[in-house]
Amino acid sequence: MDSKFNLLYKNSNNIPKFQIKRKPSPVVFNNGGPTARKKIALNLNVQTNNFKNKNKVSIQEQRRKLPIFEKRNKLLELIRRHNTLIILGETGSGKTTQIPQYINSARLQNNGKIGITQPRRVAAISVAMRVAQEVGDAVGVGETVGYTVRFEDVTSPRTKIKYLTDGMLLREAMVDNLLMEYTFIILDEAHERTIHTDVLFGIVKQAQKAREEKKLRPLKILIMSATMDVDHFSDYFNNCRAVYLEGRTYPVNVYYTLTTHEDYQTACVATFFKIHQQAPWDHDVLIFLTGQEEIEAVAQQIRILSRDPDVAGPSVKVCPLYASQPTTQQITVFQPAPENTRKVIIATNVAETSITISGIRYVIDSGMVKARTYHPATGLDMLKVQRISQEQSWQRTGRAGREAEGYCYRIYTRSQYEHMQKSTIPEIQRANLSIVVIQLLALGIHAASFDFMDKPPKDSILAAFEQLKLLGAVETVDSRTLTTLGKKMVQFPLDPRFSKILLSAQEYGCLEEILTIVSLLSGESIFLNPSSKREQAMTSRQKFLSPYGDHITLLNAFRVYNNLGSNSQRSWCHEHYLNMRNMSYAAQVRTQLLEVCQRLKLPIVSCGNDTEPVRKCLLAGLFMNVAELHKEKQYITLDKRQVVNIHPSSVIHGQQPQFVLFTEVVQTSKCYLRGLTTIESQWLYDIVPDYARSHIRFNKDI
DNA sequence: GAGCACTGC
Numbered sequence: 230m231d232s233k234f235n236l237l238y239k240n241s242n243n244i245p246k247f248q249i250k251r252k253p254s255p256v257v258f259n260n261g262g263p264t265a266r267k268k269i270a271l272n273l274n275v276q277t278n279n280f281k282n283k284n285k286v287s288i289q290e291q292r293r294k295l296p297i298f299e300k301r302n303k304l305l306e307l308i309r310r311h312n313t314l315i316i317l318g319e320t321g322s323g324k325t326t327q328i329p330q331y332i333n334s335a336r337l338q339n340n341g342k343i344g345i346t347q348p349r350r351v352a353a354i355s356v357a358m359r360v361a362q363e364v365g366d367a368v369g370v371g372e373t374v375g376y377t378v379r380f381e382d383v384t385s386p387r388t389k390i391k392y393l394t395d396g397m398l399l400r401e402a403m404v405d406n407l408l409m410e411y412t413f414i415i416l417d418e419a420h421e422r423t424i425h426t427d428v429l430f431g432i433v434k435q436a437q438k439a440r441e442e443k444k445l446r447p448l449k450i451l452i453m454s455a456t457m458d459v460d461h462f463s464d465y466f467n468n469c470r471a472v473y474l475e476g477r478t479y480p481v482n483v484y485y486t487l488t489t490h491e492d493y494q495t496a497c498v499a500t501f502f503k504i505h506q507q508a509p510w511d512h513d514v515l516i517f518l519t520g521q522e523e524i525e526a527v528a529q530q531i532r533i534l535s536r537d538p539d540v541a542g543p544s545v546k547v548c549p550l551y552a553s554q555p556t557t558q559q560i561t562v563f564q565p566a567p568e569n570t571r572k573v574i575i576a577t578n579v580a581e582t583s584i585t586i587s588g589i590r591y592v593i594d595s596g597m598v599k600a601r602t603y604h605p606a607t608g609l610d611m612l613k614v615q616r617i618s619q620e621q622s623w624q625r626t627g628r629a630g631r632e633a634e635g636y637c638y639r640i641y642t643r644s645q646y647e648h649m650q651k652s653t654i655p656e657i658q659r660a661n662l663s664i665v666v667i668q669l670l671a672l673g674i675h676a677a678s679f680d681f682m683d684k685p686p687k688d689s690i691l692a693a694f695e696q697l698k699l700l701g702a703v704e705t706v707d708s709r710t711l712t713t714l715g716k717k718m719v720q721f722p723l724d725p726r727f728s729k730i731l732l733s734a735q736e737y738g739c740l741e742e743i744l745t746i747v748s749l750l751s752g753e754s755i756f757l758n759p760s761s762k763r764e765q766a767m768t769s770r771q772k773f774l775s776p777y778g779d780h781i782t783l784l785n786a787f788r789v790y791n792n793l794g795s796n797s798q799r800s801w802c803h804e805h806y807l808n809m810r811n812m813s814y815a816a817q818v819r820t821q822l823l824e825v826c827q828r829l830k831l832p833i834v835s836c837g838n839d840t841e842p843v844r845k846c847l848l849a850g851l852f853m854n855v856a857e858l859h860k861e862k863q864y865i866t867l868d869k870r871q872v873v874n875i876h877p878s879s880v881i882h883g884q885q886p887q888f889v890l891f892t893e894v895v896q897t898s899k900c901y902l903r904g905l906t907t908i909e910s911q912w913l914y915d916i917v918p919d920y921a922r923s924h925i926r927f928n929k930d931i
Numbered sequence: 932g933a934g935c936a937c938t939g940c
Contacts, residue, residue: 348938348939349938349939350938350939378939378940379939379940380940394938394939394940395938395939396938396939396940397939397940399939399940400940421938423938423939424938424939425938425939425940519936520934520935520936521934521935521936522934522935551936551937552936552937552938553935553936577936577937578936578937579936579937581937582937582938583937583938598936599935599936599937600936600937601935601936601937612935612936614936656937656938664940721940722939722940723940751940754935758934760934818940821940874933876932876933876934877932877933877934878932878933878934882932882933883932895935897933897934897935898933898934899933901933903935
């Protein structure tokens with residue numbers, strides 16, 4: 230079998246050269262003996278397809294069949310007795326959908342509301358819809374059961390069970406830090422440790438205490454999580470009680486490689502074909518890799534090899550899967566493969582939490598992930614391929630055991646596994662904290678004294694304060710309050726630098742233009758660049774190009790789009806290789822930001838075709854993001870004196886203006902500036918004189 | 932002349 234497998238590479242001469250770096254050897258795994266067998270527990274993920282009433286069993290019957298049902302009374306008793314409770318639930322335990330209903334029908338919330346947070350919008354919406362159906366409201370979602378996410382509030386004054394994104398609850402907390410609307414707050418998927426959930430931990434804990442002290446209506450807190458890190462959670466919540474709920478998962482046989490494999494991509498391909506030749510055709514395979522380019526390359530490789538006449542096994546349907554993919558392509562992942570065809574999904578970590586696919590019996594785990602890390606010392610974001618954590622590896626493994634006993638092939642040795650970090654570093658410890666710091670200040674809290682479950686690095690907090698001080702949001706780095714400007718900035722759902730830009734627009738008379746640019750920067754890129762049609766894409770968009778840079782180019786494209794009727798927008802986007810989804814998202818953001826501006830009574834004026842006010846205004850918030858030409862094609866940032874390059878995707882690439890402003894720096898193979906606008910150094914002296922004097926002169930002295 | 936994981940307000 231192994232020698233046969235080797236043959237298959239000899240005959241395949243069609244493979245693009247960048248894909249196979251060396252001749253692959255077969256990957257050898259341990260035999261997956263009894264010790265490798267482990268029944269694992271996972272979080273509940275939203276699975277809309279599971280909600281379908283397959284066997285015409287009534288909804289109530291389905292509810293009774295959930296593992297959680299038998300524990301209903303015991304759970305209610307515990308919830309009654311404890312003010313804070315941790316609920317650990319395996320996948321399919323039904324905790325997300327059932328517990329709020331149990332509380333509601335037992336009238337535990339005493340005429341108050343139950344708020345249940347989710348890290349993702351789709352989850353909040355789809356769970357709410359399902360629960361509304363279960364509750365049996367004739368009118369459906371928006372009555373007893375509702376949801377609130379950005380751009381959408383489907384609740385009524387009668388809503389008792391409200392699903393919302395964690396970011397949304399955080400916004401609500403900024404209006405009322407005691408969260409008086411709720412008698413129950415359920416923080417679901419707490420193990421994911423999103424930056425919002427982490428801040429909410431401290432907020433709800435504080436609200437509970439404050440309400441008790443002020444003899445107000447008590448706040449009950451439930452923390453729901455997959456089975457990890459229990460002690461850590463419990464320690465933080467004053468040693469509160471934790472209960473465990475069984476789920477519905479199947480055993481997964483786990484295999485490790487016997488030797489290390491640096492070329493994990495090729496090892497994944499080799500392992501796939503090993504499985505492919507043995508497993509029944511209807512057992513689908515899920516491969517975890519790190520990024521778009523890598524996924525497309527491996528997909529291509531598998532397609533080519535599977536057509537090789539020497540390869541045994543059924544046909545193969547290859548489905549790449551990553552978040553930035555057009556939705557139409559993502560849909561194919563959910564469609565079952567035709568008869569006698571095996572489906573192989575090659576995915577990033579979207580498939581770990583956000584997207585659940587049925588039919589997976591095999592998982593191949595590269596053990597790698599691409600992650601973003603913020604470095605406070607340089608202010609740079611770095612995107613790096615690194616090893617996953619042990620928790621993450623079990624999350625991936627669990628994807629094979631959703632419907633039946635499964636298999637997981639780990640492209641790393643047992644010893645490598647044992648050397649992995651136990652948990653993924655929480656986002657709050659590796660992110661730029663300026664938003665968190667300003668939001669906490671809006672609540673009168675200094676981030677350095679906030680009760681975090683895991684404290685972010687001191688340097689990150691300090692860097693955030695220094696940035697806020699430069700922007701004029703705080704007086705000093707010790708401030709516990711915001712300036713008048715800071716209070717306005719925090720109204721916007723934006724990075725403080727962008728809020729500052731919006732608030733400066735009045736001075737330059739260009740709020741119309743700035744609203745558009747900031748909205749476009751809030752979402753993903755509107756430019757499509759299919760590798761096969763790159764030339765056409767570039768020429769079709771030629772007319773939007775501005776010599777002043779990427780921001781003005783974005784503005785030009787949006788202006789045309791926005792003046793079109795809604796029925797011609799789609800085809801126009803298609804013609805110009807623009808992403809319609811991201812374009813209309815930006816339009817939605819723009820509407821929201823416009824509302825905030827109107828609330829703040831900012832005059833909505835336009836500067837017409839003059840770009841100078843727009844560029845100056847951008848500089849008012851992004852003055853710490855300026856680079857000066859240093860030598861041939863090389864720039865140096867004024868702020869931290871980093872050597873940087875213009876990213877080739879920029880419209881400025883190829884030109885060498887003396888000074889540029891940028892929206893972000895990302896380090897990949899080099900340090901690249903992305904999102905550029907040309908500026909005059911004199912503007913810096915006019916807008917931020919102190920900053921300009923200290924930084925420009927300093928740079929010249931080198 | 933490179934190529935960016937994933938969320939969210």
